[in-house]
Each structure stands twice: as C-alpha cells, then as structure tokens.
Amino acid sequence: MATANPTGDASNNPLDWKRIVEAHERIRARIHRTPVLTSESLNEMAGAELFFKCENVQKTGSFKIRGATNAIFSLTGEEARQGVVTHSSGNHAAAVACAARWRGVGAYIVMPKNAPGVKCRAVESYGGKITFCEPNVTARAETAARIQAEIGAAMVHPYDDDRIIAGQATSAKELLEEVPDLEAVLAPVSGGGLLSGTCLGAKGLRAEIKVYGCEPARADDAYRSLRSGKLQALETSDTIADGLRASLAPRTFAILRRHVAGILLVSEEEIVAAMKLVWERLKSVIEPSSAVALAPVLRRGGLREMGFGDGARPKIGVILSGGNVELKW
Amino acid sequence: MATANPTGDASNNPLDWKRIVEAHERIRARIHRTPVLTSESLNEMAGAELFFKCENVQKTGSFKIRGATNAIFSLTGEEARQGVVTHSSGNHAAAVACAARWRGVGAYIVMPKNAPGVKCRAVESYGGKITFCEPNVTARAETAARIQAEIGAAMVHPYDDDRIIAGQATSAKELLEEVPDLEAVLAPVSGGGLLSGTCLGAKGLRAEIKVYGCEPARADDAYRSLRSGKLQALETSDTIADGLRASLAPRTFAILRRHVAGILLVSEEEIVAAMKLVWERLKSVIEPSSAVALAPVLRRGGLREMGFGDGARPKIGVILSGGNVELKW
Numbered sequence: 001m002a003t004a005n006p007t008g009d010a011s012n013n014p015l016d017w018k019r020i021v022e023a024h025e026r027i028r029a030r031i032h033r034t035p036v037l038t039s040e041s042l043n044e045m046a047g048a049e050l051f052f053k054c055e056n057v058q059k060t061g062s063f064k065i066r067g068a069t070n071a072i073f074s075l076t077g078e079e080a081r082q083g084v085v086t087h088s089s090g091n092h093a094a095a096v097a098c099a100a101r102w103r104g105v106g107a108y109i110v111m112p113k114n115a116p117g118v119k120c121r122a123v124e125s126y127g128g129k130i131t132f133c134e135p136n137v138t139a140r141a142e143t144a145a146r147i148q149a150e151i152g153a154a155m156v157h158p159y160d161d162d163r164i165i166a167g168q169a170t171s172a173k174e175l176l177e178e179v180p181d182l183e184a185v186l187a188p189v190s191g192g193g194l195l196s197g198t199c200l201g202a203k204g205l206r207a208e209i210k211v212y213g214c215e216p217a218r219a220d221d222a223y224r225s226l227r228s229g230k231l232q233a234l235e236t237s238d239t240i241a242d243g244l245r246a247s248l249a250p251r252t253f254a255i256l257r258r259h260v261a262g263i264l265l266v267s268e269e270e271i272v273a274a275m276k277l278v279w280e281r282l283k284s285v286i287e288p289s290s291a292v293a294l295a296p297v298l299r300r301g302g303l304r305e306m307g308f309g310d311g312a313r314p315k316i317g318v319i320l321s322g323g324n325v326e327l328k329w
Numbered sequence: 330m331a332t333a334n335p336t337g338d339a340s341n342n343p344l345d346w347k348r349i350v351e352a353h354e355r356i357r358a359r360i361h362r363t364p365v366l367t368s369e370s371l372n373e374m375a376g377a378e379l380f381f382k383c384e385n386v387q388k389t390g391s392f393k394i395r396g397a398t399n400a401i402f403s404l405t406g407e408e409a410r411q412g413v414v415t416h417s418s419g420n421h422a423a424a425v426a427c428a429a430r431w432r433g434v435g436a437y438i439v440m441p442k443n444a445p446g447v448k449c450r451a452v453e454s455y456g457g458k459i460t461f462c463e464p465n466v467t468a469r470a471e472t473a474a475r476i477q478a479e480i481g482a483a484m485v486h487p488y489d490d491d492r493i494i495a496g497q498a499t500s501a502k503e504l505l506e507e508v509p510d511l512e513a514v515l516a517p518v519s520g521g522g523l524l525s526g527t528c529l530g531a532k533g534l535r536a537e538i539k540v541y542g543c544e545p546a547r548a549d550d551a552y553r554s555l556r557s558g559k560l561q562a563l564e565t566s567d568t569i570a571d572g573l574r575a576s577l578a579p580r581t582f583a584i585l586r587r588h589v590a591g592i593l594l595v596s597e598e599e600i601v602a603a604m605k606l607v608w609e610r611l612k613s614v615i616e617p618s619s620a621v622a623l624a625p626v627l628r629r630g631g632l633r634e635m636g637f638g639d640g641a642r643p644k645i646g647v648i649l650s651g652g653n654v655e656l657k658w
Contacts, residue, residue: 035364037386041454056612057366125370276658283385283614283652323612329605 015162015255017204020197023070023166024173030069030102034058034171036178039281046297048308049315051182052278053175056286056323060122062243063171063194063321064095064158070167071156072099080105082152087133087140089115090243091322092158097128108153110143112136118326159193160249168197169204175317176205184306185317188292189213189222189263190244192252194321199259202317210261212306214293216240216271221247223263226256240268243289243322264305270295278320285327290320344491344584346533349526352399352495353502359398359431363387363500365507368610375626377637378644380511381607382504385615385652389451391572392500392523392650393424393487399496400485401428409434411481416462416469418444419572420651421487426457437482439472441465447655488522489578497526498533504646505534513635514646517621518542518551518592519573521581523650528588531646539590541635543622545569545600550576552592555585569597572618572651593634599624607649614656619649 037052055063072084083106086096093109100107107128111120112135123130133143148155157164171194172185185202189195195213202209215222216239224232225248234247248256266274275291277298278284296302297316308314366381384392401413412435415425422438429436436457440449441464452459462472477484486493500523501514514531518524524542531538544551545568553561554577563576577585595603604620606627607613625631626645637643 032367035366037364038361040388054612059369061612276656279614279656283383283390285608285612285614327605327608 015165015200017200019162019166020169020173020201020204023163024170026073027066027069027167027170031065032058033174036175037282037284041281042277045277046316047303048297048313050297051175051179051315051317052282052284053171053317053319054284055171056284056290056320060091060094060098061322061324062091062095063168063319064091065098066170067164067167067193067197068092068095068099068156069102071161071163072096072103072105074163075154079154082106082154083108084156085144085147085151085153086110086156086158087144088158090119091324093119093128094122094126096156097123097126101127106153108147108151110140110147112140116326118324122324158246159191160251162251164193165197165200165252165255168194169201170197171319172198172201172317173205175319176202176209179315179317180206181315182206182209182317183308183314184210184212184261185319186212186214186264186293186296187319188241188244188289188321189215190219190289191246192222192248192256194319195222195260196252196255198319199255203259210306211259212261212296213256213263214296215263215265216244216292217265217267219244220265222256223265225253226260226263229257240271241289241292243287244292261306264296266292266295270299274298284320285323285325286320287322287325290322293318293321344494344529346529348491348495349498349502349530349533352492353499355402356395356398356496356499360394361387362503365504366611366613370610371606374606375645376632377626377642379626380504380508380644380646381611381613382500382646382648383613384500385613385619385649389420389423389427390651390653391420391424392497392648393420394427395499396490396493396496396522396526397421397424397428397485398431400490400492401425401432401434403492404483408483411435411483412437413485414473414476414480414482415439415485415487416473417487419448420653422448422457423451423455425485426452426455430456435482437476437480439469439476441469445655447653451653487575488520489580491580493522494526494529494581494584497523498530499526500648501527501530501646502534504648505531505538508644508646509535510644511535511538511646512643513539513541513590514648515541515543515593515622515625516648517570517573517618517650518544519548519618520575521551521577521585523648524551524589525581525584527648528584532588539635540588541590541625542585542592543625544592544594545573545621546594546596548573549594551585552594554582555589555592558586569600570618570621572616573621590635593625595621595624599628603627613649614652614654615649616651616654619651622647622650
C-alpha cells in the first residue's frame with residue numbers, strides 16, 4: 001500500500017551507490033543524457049575550468065524528471081494502480097505528470113491557487129489533474145494527504161524520498177562519468193533533493209570531490225540549518241529564484257550534514273548577472289534557480305570560498321537545474 | 330603566396346569526401362563537437378522526428394569557426410606569416426579572428442562602418458584588427474583586396490573557398506555520424522558555404538539523403554538562382570535574419586545545383602515564431618538566421634513540400650547555425 005510507506009524507502013536500505021546505479025538503469029531509456037557544455041569566456045571570467053551539466057534541456061525542462069521517473073517506475077503494479085499524487089507549484093509537478101503518463105497511471109497534482117499559468121498548462125499538457133489549494137504549506141500537504149487517502153494514489157514527495165534523491169543523483173553521476181577529474185561540483189539547494197543526490201552521485205565516483213550547495217541569501221534556510229546543526233524554517237523566500245522556495249527535510253538534511261562541503265549564499269543581483277551570462281555565452285535558456293549555482297564562482301574571492309588557492313584554475317562542475325522561464329518577447 | 334590562389338583550392342582537386350575528412354581531422358581538437366538535441370513537443374508540432382545540431386553553442390557562437398579554422402590551419406607557414414584578411418560584418422569575422430589567434434597570426438577584418446557594436450567587440454575580443462569601410466559590397470571587397478596586397482595577408486573568403494566549405498561540411502558529418510538514418514537535413518542559405526558543405530557532408534555518409542536550403546523570402550537569391558539556373562543578384566535583403574544577407578558565389582552555386590533538393594522560402598513571421606519555439610522548447614538561444622531552417626517544417630504542408638507523404642513522420646536534421654543575438658534584458 002502506498003500509505004504504508006510514506007517515506008518512499010521501499011527497501012529500508014540506506015541510500016547507497018547500488019540504488020543510484022539501479023535508478024540510472026531504470027530511467028536511462030526514458031530521459032535525456034544531457035550535454036555538458038563549456039565556455040572559454042566563462043572560464044576566463046571564473047579563473048576555473050567550468051563544466052555545465054545542462055538539465056535545462058532535460059525532458060520537461062528540468063532535472064526533476066529523473067527523480068519522478070525513478071519513483072514512479074519503482075512502484076509495484078498494485079501501488080501504482082490508483083495513480084500518484086504530489087504537491088508542487090513548479091518543475092516537480094510537470095515531471096510527475098509526465099512520468100505518470102509514461103507509466104500509464106493518473107497524476108493528481110496539488111497546486112497553490114496562485115501558481116503561474118505556464119506551470120499549470122505544463123501539468124495539463126501531460127494529462128495531470130490539478131487540485132488547487134490555498135497558497136501555504138499546510139494546505140498543500142493536507143490536500144495531498146486527502147487525495148492520497150480518498151483515491152489511494154501513491155505519494156511522490158518532491159524531495160523527502162530516497163527514490164527521488166537516487167534519481168536526482170544520476171545527473172552528477174553522468175557528469176562525473178564524462179569529466180572524472182572534477183574537483184568540485186555546485187548545485188542549487190531548495191528542499192535538498194538535487195543537492196543531496198549530487199553529493200551521493202558525485203562522491204560515489206570520486207570520494208574526494210567537494211560538493212557545494214548554492215542558495216539565495218533571501219531563502220537561506222539550508223545555510224542556517226547546516227551552520228546551526230538544527231533544521232531551520234524558511235520564514236521568507238522573496239527571491240527571483242522561484243524554484244528555490246522550499247526548505248530542507250529531515251532526510252535531505254541528514255545527507256547534507258554528512259556530505260556537503262558548504263553552502264554559498266548569493267545575492268539577487270548575482271543571480272541575474274549569472275543568468276544573463278549563461279544566456280549570452282552558453283546560449284542556454286536557464287531559469288534563475290539554475291544561475292544560483294554559477295554565481296559564486298564568478299565573484300571575486302569565490303574560488304577562495306571553496307578553498308582553492310590563487311591561480312589554482314580548478315575543474316568545477318555546475319548543475320544547470322532547469323530552463324522553465326516565461327519568455328517576454 | 331596568398332594572392333596566387335584566390336579561390337583557396339590549394340590542391341586544385343575537386344572538393345571530395347577525402348578533403349572533408351581531412352578538414353575534420355584538422356579542426357577536431359580545436360572546436361566543439363556540438364550536441365544534437367531533440368524535443369518531443371516540437372516533434373509533435375512538426376509531425377516528424379527532429380534532430381537539432383546545435384552550432385549555436387559552437388566556439389564563437391556559430392558554425393563559422395569550422396571553416397575558418399580549416400582554412401587558416403591549411404595555410405603553409407609562409408602563407409600565414411603576414412596574417413589573414415577577410416570582410417564580414419558577422420559571425421565569419423569573429424571566427425577568423427579567433428582561428429587566427431589560435432594559429433598565432435594577425436587577423437585583418439574589414440567591416441562596414443554600420444556593423445553592430447556587439448559584432449565589432451567580438452572581433453576585438455579575439456585580437457582582430459578592424460578596418461571600417463562604406464557599407465556596400467564593392468567597398469568591402471576593395472578594402473580587403475587592398476589590405477591583402479599591402480600587407481601580404483592571406484584572403485579567407487566567407488564562403489567562396491573550398492577550405493571553408495569543407496570545414497562547414499563537418500557539422501552535417503557529425504550529425505549523420507550520430508543519427509545515420511536521417512531522411513532529410515535543413516540548413517539556412519546565404520552565401521551558400523554552410524548549405525553546400527551540408528550537402529557534401531550529409532551525402533558523403535548517406536547518398537540518398539535530401540538536403541534543403543531555407544531562405545527568407547525577403548532575401549531569396551538562392552531560390553531564384555536555382556530556379557533560373559543562373560546566378561541571381563540579391564537586390565534587397567530586408568530580413569530579421571541578419572546572417573543571411575549575402576548571395577551565392579559561383580563555387581557554392583555549382584555545388585548546390587548538383588546536390589540540393591530545393592530551397593524553401595519562409596516569411597518573417599515564420600522566422601520569429603520558430604525562433605521563439607526553439608528558445609522555449611529546446612532552451613537554446615539561437616539567432617534569427619538559425620530559425621529559418623526550422624520554420625518550413627512547422628508550417629502546414631511543410632513536410633509535403635519536402636516530398637513526404639501524410640503520416641510519414643520522417644527523421645529530419647536541422648542545423649541551428651548560430652546563437653549570436655543581442656539580448657534585451
């Protein structure tokens with residue numbers, strides 16, 4: 001039964017390398033192996049060799065399809081029979097709707113009633129059934145729990161789920177397979193699914209690699225949580241990086257405490273400047289949340305924050321998490 | 330001597346497959362092997378399986394670096410000693426400046442005095458020396474010839490040169506190596522360097538493939554030339570596709586007469602709509618000239634214009650030629 005195992009840890013094993021490899025096998029034929037791009041001009045600006053993992057061109061326009069596909073195709077036929085349910089106003093919503101369609105089951109998506117129209121249309125385009133709720137965390141969780149109970153749909157949490165984390169880990173795994181001698185990898189952090197997956201996926205192939213999370217200063221709960229050693233709430237999240245407005249869960253916090261080298265905070269101005277550079281130099285349409293992972297490398301002293309000495313010219317991977325942005329034309 | 334061989338056909342051999350393979354070997358380590366992207370939503374709109382060859386993320390932001398690198402690294406030490414010269418207001422200018430820097434020789438670029446500032450800055454960023462001239466074809470050719478004579482620099486024509494065409498051919502060669510069973514390839518046409526190279530590069534690996542040129546209706550000289558069998562002048566070129574304002578040369582015209590399946594004309598509105606779709610769905614920043622090659626596939630009856638029957642769902646390659654566009658932010 002879906003409700004019997006709300007954490008998604010079907011096997012009750014710790015999230016080890018074997019489960020990431022299995023996740024990759026499970027999703028490989030359904031998703032894109034996304035390209036890794038480089039830019040000499042960005043390298044020059046950063047004083048580093050940068051390798052951009054382009055999840056913005058992933059199916060549904062973000063890395064979220066990796067975790068959603070792994071979770072939904074991990075369900076038994078019995079578990080999947082009544083469909084899946086989640087709550088999200090963003091990329092996870094579209095990913096769950098898409099992966100559920102591939103599996104041939106219904107997707108029930110709880111979205112806050114102020115969710116942007118473009119995100120709702122994406123969910124609908126994959127056949128997802130939207131239930132609107134009040135725009136707050138409690139209403140979202142309650143509405144999803146009600147659908148889960150009434151319909152018997154299986155819960156696919158955006159990040160507090162080992163199957164999701166194992167799926168998100170495959171992006172860093174592919175990056176390290178392609179560039180095995182990276183010294184550091186940077187990824188944005190919100191609920192921590194991508195960042196904890198990046199820790200596990202990268203360190204599984206190169207134990208000594210340093211993984212940094214990048215976070216808007218205006219939504220700095222991961223920074224405060226890791227600093228204090230206690231899960232901190234996110235009180236305000238007034239940032240242009242609309243994908244980074246969630247906060248860590250116990251499961252992701254535990255992985256990050258063990259594996260992450262640090263959290264780097266960036267300003268709104270740094271996010272916008274980094275986003276523009278990626279559009280101009282990499283010719284890649286990314287959303288603001290993706291730019292958060294590049295911003296620290298570009299600032300004066302950024303490499304030193306990561307422990308690199310002057311003139312080191314380190315090889316650094318940057319996960320460009322998604323490209324879903326409304327184009328004003 | 331550079332002046333002894335203005336056509337660039339150093340060997341006087343016809344431009345055969347062997348020279349394309351040699352060009353690829355010569356440039357391979359210096360350029361990107363650009364990714365091939367796909368999009369289910371664009372496939373659905375087109376009723377075809379589309380494979381986008383992303384020259385917009387190529388070094389210098391366009392395919393032009395392929396031909397420029399091949400031409401400049403084909404020069405003997407003696408030929409290259411006084412540097413290289415070309416005339417261009419666009420992507421070829423930046424490509425020549427970049428490849429000349431790699432070779433360690435000077436680059437003299439003749440640009441019309443109304444060339445956009447962003448293009449001039451790109452040339453200067455690679456160390457190219459700009460000479461401005463009146464904005465007309467005669468002034469450009471005369472100024473370049475004068476520099477060639479005075480300095481002894483080797484001429485690197487934007488397209489009327491076998492070394493350039495062989496270099497541009499490597500993009501289609503890579504695309505067919507990756508997707509061997511394409512039934513058609515589409516590329517934009519201006520002077521015809523990319524399109525004639527695409528014919529040779531694609532047909533060298535798959536003789537029966539159909540190669541179409543795509544051209545703005547407002548700059549339709551290739552269409553008229555192939556239709557009449559006589560090289561036609563381009564009288565007006567008032568199109569948003571700023572990279573497609575040149576006209577065919579004898580060398581490219583001869584290749585196209587023999588190999589191209591047809592020229593498809595597109596309206597300005599079709600160009601803008603296709604460009605927006607690529608930004609949105611492929612998450613790729615492309616310039617208007619690139620969108621010209623997608624536009625025919627998207628319109629009602631487009632596949633029939635290429636000889637495909639209803640419900641055929643053909644596999645079609647689209648060369649996205651470049652991504653140099655001024656971002657309004």
